[in-house]
Every structure is written in structure tokens, then in C-alpha cells.
Amino acid sequence: MNLPDQVALGTMHGKEAAIAPPLGSIGISLTVPPGLNTDAFGTFTGETSRRGSMLDAARAKAQAACEITGLAFGIGSEGSFGPHPAIPILPLGREVLLFWDNVRERAIVEQVVDQEPCFVSCIVAGYEDLDAMLARMDFPRTSLVVSPTQPGGISTKGVRSASELQAAIAKVIARSHDGRALVQTDMRANHNPRRMQMIGAAASQLAGRLKRTCPSCTAFGWGLVSVEAGLPCSSCGEPTALVQFELHGCTACEVQERSPRRDGMLEADPAQCQQCNP
Ligand SMILES: [Zn+2]
Numbered sequence: 117m118n119l120p121d122q123v124a125l126g127t128m129h130g131k132e133a134a135i136a137p138p139l140g141s142i143g144i145s146l147t148v149p150p151g152l153n154t155d156a157f158g159t160f161t162g163e164t165s166r167r168g169s170m171l172d173a174a175r176a177k178a179q180a181a182c183e184i185t186g187l188a189f190g191i192g193s194e195g196s197f198g199p200h201p202a203i204p205i206l207p208l209g210r211e212v213l214l215f216w217d218n219v220r221e222r223a224i225v226e227q228v229v230d231q232e233p234c235f236v237s238c239i240v241a242g243y244e245d246l247d248a249m250l251a252r253m254d255f256p257r258t259s260l261v262v263s264p265t266q267p268g269g270i271s272t273k274g275v276r277s278a279s280e281l282q283a284a285i286a287k288v289i290a291r292s293h294d295g296r297a298l299v300q301t302d303m304r305a306n307h308n309p310r311r312m313q314m315i316g317a318a319a320s321q322l323a324g325r326l327k328r329t330c331p332s333c334t335a336f337g338w339g340l341v342s343v344e345a346g347l348p349c350s351s352c353g354e355p356t357a358l359v360q361f362e363l364h365g366c367t368a369c370e371v372q373e374r375s376p377r378r379d380g381m382l383e384a385d386p387a388q389c390q391q392c393n394p
């Protein structure tokens with residue numbers, strides 16, 4: 117089965133800027149359907165919460181893009197941001213890119229983890245409280261969102277100048293009960309250059325993967341489909357929660373191959389072991 121030359125991309129936040137170049141290099145051009153409201157699948161600012169997992173949201177966007185355009189293949193992307201699981205004072209970002217094959221009804225998924233996402237927030241009593249936060253991000257290249265501290269209020273998104281920011285904060289504070297406003301980085305791709313860069317990295321991975329074919333059925337998209345935990349502890353030999361094997365496979369015929377970790381790590385640090393370091 118040959119790679120398609122046209123693929124629908126389900127975005128309304130300009131993600132084609134990051135995804136089109138890597139896919140163009142393997143002969144795929146993107147069609148962005150007009151009028152697709154991807155906010156219906158979830159927003160970062162909480163007006164619409166995401167139903168299901170990141171993968172569910174990315175798949176829903178890809179399928180909606182196929183439906184509107186009538187194309188047989190679609191791409192959806194989804195990001196998620198929160199505290200780093202190991203070091204909660206640091207943020208962690210995750211980007212999923214899902215290629216949907218509407219003919220075989222199968223997905224090909226690539227993801228990247230961002231250890232340094234542009235994801236910051238703070239609660240302020242005035243514009244002058246923002247100095248520390250602004251020093252940690254590249255405002256106004258990355259936009260800001262100003263919201264009431266209580267959930268359910270109306271946010272001003274895409275704030276890109278100091279005067280706009282001042283006005284938005286003053287407005288929220290004037291209407292608030294606590295004299296405060298919540299200021300956060302805008303995580304929509306076209307407002308957050310760091311996010312766009314990571315989506316581009318995921319798209320490069322996806323392009324590489326689409327070029328790899330299944331050794332059994334020759335379908336495109338051979339690559340990492342799953343991992344198996346259980347890397348043994350270097351001290352006691354018990355299995356840990358760290359990845360031991362990678363499963364590479366084909367989502368068209370379900371053939372899989374098990375291989376050791378790509379980074380060659382064969383044993384886990386006892387610090388990661390439940391027996392040695394409970
Ligand atoms: Zn151990």
C-alpha cells in the first residue's frame with residue numbers, strides 16, 4: 117500500500133506550519149478543512165473538558181478532518197501539560213500526533229515529551245506581580261490568558277501586548293471577589309512557539325515512521341506500538357516500573373516484534389526499585 121499524497125489535518129490553531137514541512141519531505145501535502153471547531157474536543161482553559169484520553173481527542177480530530185474533506189487519511193494532534201511526575205515544581209509537556217487510516221480504520225501514533233515546555237501560571241493582585249513570571253517565558257512571543265481565579269468565568273485569550281495584559285488583569289480584578297486574577301501561558305499551538313516546535317518534532321518522527329513498512333504485510337507505519345515495564349534492579353534483580361522492552365509493530369496486520377530498550381539500558385538504578393528504595 118502506497119503512502120497517500122493528500123492527508124487532512126484537523127486543526128484550527130495553525131499546526132500545519134509545524135506539520136506540513138516534515139510530511140512534505142515524504143511527498144504528503146496537507147488539507148486543513150475550514151470550519152472544523154477543534155475546541156469542541158477540549159480546551160486548555162477549561163470551557164470544554166476533554167472527553168477520554170489524549171489519543172481519543174487526537175483520533176476524533178483526525179476522523180472529523182477525514183469526514184469534512186472526504187479524504188481517506190487524517191491527522192490529529194493533542195497536547196497535555198502539567199507538573200513533572202518526578203519533580204513537581206517543573207512542568208512537563210506531551211504531544212501526541214495520530215495518523216488515521218480511514219480505509220483500514222487504524223491509527224499510527226507518535227509522541228514526544230517536552231521537559232521544558234513554555235507552561236507557566238500565577239495568581240496576581242496587579243500587573244506588577246507578573247515580573248517573575250514574565251522573566252520565565254518569552255512574552256509576547258508566547259501569548260497569555262487572563263482569567264478569574266474562580267472556575268467558570270470568561271477568559272481573555274491570546275494576549276500579546278503589555279497594554280492588553282494590563283487592561284485584561286484590571287478588568288478581571290475589578291469583577292473579582294478576591295482582588296486577584298489568574299495569568300497563564302496560552303497553550304494553543306499558534307500562540308505558543310515552543311509547542312509548535314514540539315509538534316514539529318513529533319511530525320518529523322511521524323514522517324520517518326510512515327516511510328517504514330511492515331516486514332509482514334508491507335503496510336506503511338511500522339514502529340513503536342507499546343512498551344513493557346520490568347527493567348530489573350541492578351542491586352536485587354527484581355523487576356521495576358521502568359521500561360524493559362519496546363514493542364514495534366504494524367497496526368494493519370498486528371504483527372509485533374519485541375526488542376530491548378533503544379538506549380541500551382539493561383538494569384535499573386536501585387533508587388527506582390520498590391524493594392531497595394520503597
Ligand atoms: Zn532492588
Ligand SMILES: [Zn+2]
Nearest residue numbers: 330333366369
Ligand atoms: Zn503488517
